[in-house]
Amino acid sequence: MGKHQAALLSIFSNSILIIFKLIAGIFMGSISVISEALHSGIDLLASIIAFFSIREASKVPDDEHPFGHGKYENVSGFVEAILIFLAAILIIFEAVKKILHGATIENTGAGILVMLVATLANFIISMLLLKIAKKTDSIALEADGMHLLTDVFTSMGVLVGLVLVRFTGLKIIDPIAALLVAILIIKTSIDMTKKSIVDLVDSKLPEEEVNRIVDIISTYPQVKTYHKLRTRKSGQRREVDIHLKLDDSTSLTEAHSLCNAVEQDIKALFPECYVLIHIEPYNNLNYSEV
Known part of the structure; x- marks a missing residue:
């Protein structure tokens, strides 16, 4: 039913x-x-x-x-x-x-x-x-x-x-x-x-769900670190927005493939989910954090 x-x-x-x-x-x-x-x-x-x-x-x-x-x-x-x-x-x-x-x-x-x-x-x-x-x-x-x-x-x-x-x-x-x-x-x-x-009021997802998302990201060694993780829920749909930092030598093709893989893993965990990933260079100290 x-x-x-x-x-x-x-x-x-x-x-x-x-x-x-x-x-x-x-x-x-x-x-x-x-x-x-x-x-x-x-x-x-x-x-x-x-x-x-x-x-x-x-x-x-x-x-x-x-x-x-x-x-x-x-x-x-x-x-x-x-x-x-x-x-x-x-x-x-x-x-x-x-x-x-x-x-x-x-x-x-x-x-x-x-x-x-x-x-x-x-x-x-x-x-x-x-x-x-x-x-x-x-x-x-x-x-x-x-x-x-x-x-x-x-x-x-x-x-x-x-x-x-x-x-x-x-x-x-x-x-x-x-x-x-x-x-x-x-x-x-x-x-x-x-x-x-x-x-x-767009409160973040429960801590348990946020931790499961972080665990997924941690399985990828190419990801040096992450920040600006934002989550919320709209009805049964979850929304995840995150910035991933990769090594400067990572090619655009490799970064794109990585984003697709992370996105699919999160959607496997939460089928009704909108995922937005922003890629940043890890070693570029001049890159804005804002």
């Missing part, structure tokens, strides 16, 4: 879960179940954003976007994180209102069944999305998978709350469970915001 099909699957599953959660929540008068329906509604919107961002990011480079469209995925992850945060604020507002003015809840059995089905469905689909996201290095699909994985834990929290209400009769447990759901959602939102911003 490709990225586009996975995103469509997420849209379909969220749509079905919204309907069941909303019907059950209204029927029961449960703020925690309704908050879960709202959470799934935000996830549906996020899934739609992820689908279109993945489609845009897959487009080939053009005159206006010579480095490709990969940043669309990073923007998508950031927008999704903000949407999740807004959902958590709405849930907190409704839960506090229920605590202050009293909570009413009926027919907990229906809610328990719906939340159990939602938990299982979200777990299966989130694992599938995260697997494909890792395989394709898609931050938009990863964000979507994390949304659904958050749903798994929040649904479990609501499920436990409904079970406690059923056996204890303490209806205030329902809005308290909703507050716990909101806290988990906020944490997910913060984590996702940090992850998406890292690439949006």
Whole structure:
């Protein structure tokens, strides 16, 4: 299954879960179940954003976007994180209102069944999305998978709350469970915001990946040293810019062949990678380092 099909699957599953959660929540008068329906509604919107961002990011480079469209995925992850945060604020507002003015809840059995089905469905689909996201290095699909994985834990929290209400009769447990759901959602939102911003502001690749690039360069004895190594990530595409210093006696043909070899080795390590190599003479002390 490709990225586009996975995103469509997420849209379909969220749509079905919204309907069941909303019907059950209204029927029961449960703020925690309704908050879960709202959470799934935000996830549906996020899934739609992820689908279109993945489609845009897959487009080939053009005159206006010579480095490709990969940043669309990073923007998508950031927008999704903000949407999740807004959902958590709405849930907190409704839960506090229920605590202050009293909570009413009926027919907990229906809610328990719906939340159990939602938990299982979200777990299966989130694992599938995260697997494909890792395989394709898609931050938009990863964000979507994390949304659904958050749903798994929040649904479990609501499920436990409904079970406690059923056996204890303490209806205030329902809005308290909703507050716990909101806290988990906020944490997910913060984590996702940090992850998406890292690439949006062109931070360098993780140290482990940079070291692997340096290891590749070190395998070539013709390279005396290197400097100005710059890296960043755009969607699933990595970009590497480096200056290599070769002995003055190296011919243009030899330097060209060396650059091709280094570039191919880096692309073998990171298939979606743009590599720019600048060659400098090693022994020319008058050569500008700027």
